[in-house]
Amino acid sequence: MRIKNLFCTITVSFVLFTAIAAEPATTQDRLRDHVRILASDSLEGRGIGTEGMERAREYIIQAFADAGIMPLTDEYLQPFRLRQTIIWADAYNIVGWVEGSDPALKDEYIVIGAHYDHLGYASITLEGEIQQVYPGADDNASGVAAIIELGRHFAEHPEKLGRSLLIIAFDAEEVGLRGSRHFVHSSPVEMDNIKKMFSLDMVGMYEANNGVHLRGVASLRGGEEVAGKVAAEHGVRIRNTGSSIARRTDTAPFGDVGIPATHVFTGTKSPYHKPEDTYEKLDFEGMLLIHNYMIDVLSEMSKQPQLEAEPSLLAETSNSGSAIKAGLLLNAGAGYHRYPDEFFDAKSRAGFAAGVYLQLPLSNLLSLQGEALYEYNGSKIAGGNFYRHAVTLPLNLQLGTPRNTDIPVRAYFFGGAYYRHSFAGKSAGESLDFESVFRQDEWGYSFGLGVDIFRFTVGYTNRRALTGLVQDDIVKIMDTNNYFTLGYRF
Numbered sequence: 001m002r003i004k005n006l007f008c009t010i011t012v013s014f015v016l017f018t019a020i021a022a023e024p025a026t027t028q029d030r031l032r033d034h035v036r037i038l039a040s041d042s043l044e045g046r047g048i049g050t051e052g053m054e055r056a057r058e059y060i061i062q063a064f065a066d067a068g069i070m071p072l073t074d075e076y077l078q079p080f081r082l083r084q085t086i087i088w089a090d091a092y093n094i095v096g097w098v099e100g101s102d103p104a105l106k107d108e109y110i111v112i113g114a115h116y117d118h119l120g121y122a123s124i125t126l127e128g129e130i131q132q133v134y135p136g137a138d139d140n141a142s143g144v145a146a147i148i149e150l151g152r153h154f155a156e157h158p159e160k161l162g163r164s165l166l167i168i169a170f171d172a173e174e175v176g177l178r179g180s181r182h183f184v185h186s187s188p189v190e191m192d193n194i195k196k197m198f199s200l201d202m203v204g205m206y207e208a209n210n211g212v213h214l215r216g217v218a219s220l221r222g223g224e225e226v227a228g229k230v231a232a233e234h235g236v237r238i239r240n241t242g243s244s245i246a247r248r249t250d251t252a253p254f255g256d257v258g259i260p261a262t263h264v265f266t267g268t269k270s271p272y273h274k275p276e277d278t279y280e281k282l283d284f285e286g287m288l289l290i291h292n293y294m295i296d297v298l299s300e301m302s303k304q305p306q307l308e309a310e311p312s313l314l315a316e317t318s319n320s321g322s323a324i325k326a327g328l329l330l331n332a333g334a335g336y337h338r339y340p341d342e343f344f345d346a347k348s349r350a351g352f353a354a355g356v357y358l359q360l361p362l363s364n365l366l367s368l369q370g371e372a373l374y375e376y377n378g379s380k381i382a383g384g385n386f387y388r389h390a391v392t393l394p395l396n397l398q399l400g401t402p403r404n405t406d407i408p409v410r411a412y413f414f415g416g417a418y419y420r421h422s423f424a425g426k427s428a429g430e431s432l433d434f435e436s437v438f439r440q441d442e443w444g445y446s447f448g449l450g451v452d453i454f455r456f457t458v459g460y461t462n463r464r465a466l467t468g469l470v471q472d473d474i475v476k477i478m479d480t481n482n483y484f485t486l487g488y489r490f
Contacts, residue, residue, distance in 0.1 A: 027149055027153075027288060027291060028284050028285065028287070028288045030145075030148075030149055030152075031145045031146070031149055031284055031287050031288065031291065032279070032282075032284045034063065034141065034144065034145035034148055034149075035137055035141045035142055035145050035204065035279045035282060035284075036279045037059060038056055038059065038060075038116070038136075038137075038141035038144060038145070039135035039136060039137035039141045039277075039278060039279045040135070040279075041133050041135070042055065043055055043056050043059075044120060044121050044133060045118050045119055045120040045121045045133045045134040045135060045136060046116060046117050046118040046120065046136060047117070047118065047119060047120020047121060047134075048082075048084065048089050048091060048117055048120070048171070048172060048174075048175065049084070049089045049090075050120055050121075052120075053117065053120075056116055057077075057092060057094065057116075060094050060116060060144060060148070060169050061076050061077075061094060063148045064076060064094065064096045064148065064151065064167070067148055067149070067151050067152035067155055068098075068151070068152060068155030068156065069096035069097070069098060069148075069151040069152070069155055069167050070096055070097055070098070070099075070155075071095070071096055071097075072095045072096060072097045072166065072188055072189070073095070073188050076094050076095060076096055077092045077093070077094060077095075078092065078093040078094075078095050078182070078183065078186070078188070079091070079092050080092070080093070080171075080178070080179070080182040080186070082172055082175065082178050084175065091117075091171040091172045091178065091179060091182075092171050093168055093169065093170055093171055093179045093182065093183055094116070094168065094169040094171075095166065095167075095168050095183070095188070096151060096166075096167045096168075097109075097164055097165060097166050097167060098151060098154045098155050098158060098161060098164065098165045098167070099158065099161075099164050100158070100161040100162050100163045100164040100165070100302060101158050101159050101160075101161055101162065102161075102162035102163070102303065105162040105163045105302070105303070106161075106162070106163060106164050107164070107193060108163045108164070108193050108194075108195050108307075109163060109164050109165070109166045109189060109193055109194045109195065110163055110164075110165055110166070110194075110195060110196045110197070110198070110298060110301060110302055110307075111165075111166045111168060111194055111196070111197040111198065111254070112147045112150055112151075112165065112166070112167055112168070112197075112198045112200065112294075112298070113147065113166075113167075113168040113169070113170050113180065113197065113198070113199050113200070113250050114140055114143030114144045114146065114147045114168075114169060114170070114199065114200045114201060114250075115140050115143070115144075115169070115170040115171070115172075115173030115174070115179065115180075115199075115201065115249075115250055116140065116141075116144045116169045116170070116171065117170075117171050117172055117173055117174050117175075117179075118134055118135070118136030118139060118140070118141075118174060119134035119136065119174060119273060120133075120134060121133045121134065122134075122275075132275050133275060134273065134274070134275055134277070135275070135277055135278050135279070136277055137204065137270070137277050137278050137279040137281065137282055138202050138203075138204040138205060138266075138270035138272075138277055138281075138282060139201070139202050139270070139272060139273065139277060140173070140200075140201050140202060141279070142200075142202060142203045142204035142282060142287060143199075143200035143201050143202065143203055143264075144169055145287070146200045146203050146264075146287065146290065146291060146294070147167050147168075147169065147200055148167075149291055150165075150167070150291065150294055150295065150298070151165070151167040153291075153295055154295075154298070160295070160299040160302075161298075161299065161302045161303075162302040162303035162304075163195065163301075163302040163303075163307075165298065165302070166189070166194070168180075168183060170183070170250050173201075173249070173250055176454075177249070177250055177252055177253055179250070180199075180250035180252075180253045180254070181253045183253075184253040184254060184256070184257055185253075191257060191259070194254070194259055195259070195260075195307035196220055196223075196259070196260050196261075196262075196301060196307050197251060197254040197259050197260070197261040197262070198261070198262050198264055198294070198298075199246075199249045199250040199251045199261065199262070199263050199264065200264045200294075201249040201250065201263060201264070201265055202265050202266060202267070202268070202270065202272075203264055203265065203266050203287060203290050204266065204270060204281075204282035204283060204284075204286070204287055205266045205267055205269050205270050205281075205282065205283055205286070206266050206283050206285075206286025206287070206289060206290060207283050207285075207286050208266075208267070208269040208270075208283065209239075209266045209267030209268075209269050210237060210239070211236070211237030211238060211239045211266070212236060212237070212238060212239065212264060212265070212266050212290055212293075213238075213239050213240040213241075213263065213264070213265040213266070213267065214227055214238055214239075214240070214241050214262050214263070214264060215240050215241065215242065215244065215245070215246045215251075215262065215263045215265065216242070216243065216244060216245040216246060216251055216255065216260070216261050216262045216263055217241050217242075217262045218241055218242050218243040218310060219243045219244075219245055219255065219260040219261060219262070219309060219310050219312075219313045220260035220262075220301075220307060220308070220309065220310065221307075221308045221309065221310050222304075223260060223262070223301075224241050224242075226297060226300055226301060227241065227297060230293060230296045230297050230300065231293065233296065234289065234292060234293045234296070235289075236289060236290070236293045243310050243312050243313060245261050245263075245313070246261075246263035246265075249263050249265070251263050255313065258309055258313060259309070260307070260309045260310070260313060264290070264294070266283075266286065266290075270282070324358055324359065324360050325358070325359040325361075325489055325490075326356065326357065326358050326359070326489070326490050327356070327357055327359075327455075327457075327487055327488050327489035327490055328354075328355075328356055328357075328487060328488045328490075329353075329354065329355055329356065329357050329371060329373065329457075329485065329486070329487045330352070330353075330354050330485070330486045330487070331352055331353040331354070331373070331375075331461055331481075331483035331484070331485050332350075332351075332352045332483060332484055332486075333350075333351060333352070333481065333482045333483035333484050334348040334349060334350055334351060334481070334482060335348060335349065335351040335377040335378060335379060335479065335480060335481040335482070336348035336349070336379040336380075336480055337379040337381075337386070337469065337477050337478065337479060337480070338464075338477070338478040338479075338480050339475075339476065339477060339478075340476050340478060346379040346380055346381055346386075347379060347380040348379060348380070349378055349379055349380050349385060349387070351375070351376055351377035351378065351481055351483075352375070352376055352377075352483075353373040353374065353375035353376070353377075353392060353483065354373060354374055355371060355372045355373035355374055356371070356372055357369055357370065357371045357372075357487070358370050358371075359398075359489075364402045365399060365400060365401075365402060366397065366398065366399060366400075367397075367398040367400070367412075368395070368396075368397055368398075369394075369395070369396050369397075369398055369414070370393070370394070370395050371392075371393065371394045371395075371396075372391070372393055373391070373392045373393070373394070374389070374390075374391060374392075375389075375390045375391070375392040375420065376388075376389055376390075377390070377479070377481050378425070381427065381428060382428075383428035383429075384427075384428035384429055385426075385428070386425070386426070386427045386428070387425050387426060388422045388424065388425030388426075388432060389422065389423055389424040389425055390420050390421060390422040390423065390442075391420070391421045391423070392418055392419070392420045392421075392463075393418060393419045393420075394416060394417070394418035394446050394463070395416050395417055395418070396414040396415060396416035396446055397414060397415060397416055398412045398413070398414040398450075399412060399413050399414070400412025400413070409451065409452065409453050410451070410452040411449070411450070411451045411452075412449065412450055412451075412452075413447075413448075413449050414446070414447065414448055414449070414450065415445070415446065415447040415448075416445065416446055416447075417443065417444070417445055417446070418443070418444050418445070418446050418463060419441070419442070419443055420441070420442040420443075420444070420465075421440060421441055421442075422434070422438070422439075422440050422441075422442070423440070436471065437470060437471060437472075438469060438470055438471065439467060439468065439469060439470065439471055441467070442465050442467045442469075442479065443465070443466050443467045444463055444464050444465040444466045444467065444479070445463075445464060445466065446461060446462065446463045446464075447461075447462055448460045448461040448462055448485070450485060450487075452489075455488055455489045455490075456486075456487065456488055456489075457485065457486065457487030457488070457489070458484075458485065458486060458487075459484075459485040459487075460482075460483070460484060460485065461481075461482075461483040461485045462480075462481070462482050462483075463479075463480070463481045463483075464478070464479075464480050464481075465478045465479040465480070466478075
């Protein structure tokens, strides 16, 4: 089986490389061939960790080399690792460049990127046959084809570039923009020297969507004016511009560090994330129109004396850690009553709390988290059980490991105060008397630890009352709860 797979890999690679070497006569033909090959069944939907993904990677590297796109370092590959559920997978960005011709500007860069991963395939039969491939022709073989041919054009006409051009095929976009995040945090060039970024993600359905979106183009000062002027010259219909940077494509990590970023995108009228996203459905005349348009946009921007972010982007970046996050929480465990002036404590009984939280990041290490919980707790007492229903409002400060790492895992400690309002319950079968016996309002403190894994949280929470349970302070009874915590972030 291993020999068979090796033979298949060699055979497909030979066919792919031969297709490039033949070099069709026109740019439109080359765009079509790139998409046809990258979206072929033999590439198995370009899923992470598949042999088809390896073949796609080999194809793109050869295509870069054939187009005259040089490796940025000693090789094209920028490796990183990512976790998929319980397993680790190797992933690779493919990074090339074309040097600018202006001595004063060539040490600055414009990035054109496109992710080359997709969803892979649905299943394998007992006979080892792959079922239901997700070809990803528009998403995003179209974008990869576009950056290859843009790179080819500028490699053949470097005089059209002032600044240098970084051409990057990003891996692992479909699982959380992991490739672009890795590049931003491990860039081979100084990030301060990257002045503009374009993500070409789904550019194959121009006519079906009546134009091309340039979301985020106004995040560059004067960017919308350049885009509009060049569009008029090419007869390109532009939609959805503005300064807001798209969050669901590879523009997001660049925008997060203050780099103006634009999503070049024709829309989702292709069979988005479906097996029917095949190459013959794409509008290759529209892709050629976008290709020619982007040549002039890139050329003009690369030669401008200065490329500066709009103040709104810089303000958003400086506050990027302050985006409020929300989610659900479940606490499950046990509680008991402490008697500080006695030698004994009450026995514990099961308790739980459930509700919502809001988290405000204060820095890369600190967060403030408020919670609103329904809580059911109590303890075993002489003559039966004590339990109560309450609304609990904790407010905690978290200190944890840095955010924005390539591995989406964050560990933290927390501590803070809480307020609890009890509204019902029973003691040894009798309803709680909040008029003269039991306190309805309680104050206390919380502490614990947690780990965020992707969107999930696991941890431990301890809540200890500072206010006595009963109104008569002659007998001090203090509540304590120990919980195992589960959370989910929206």
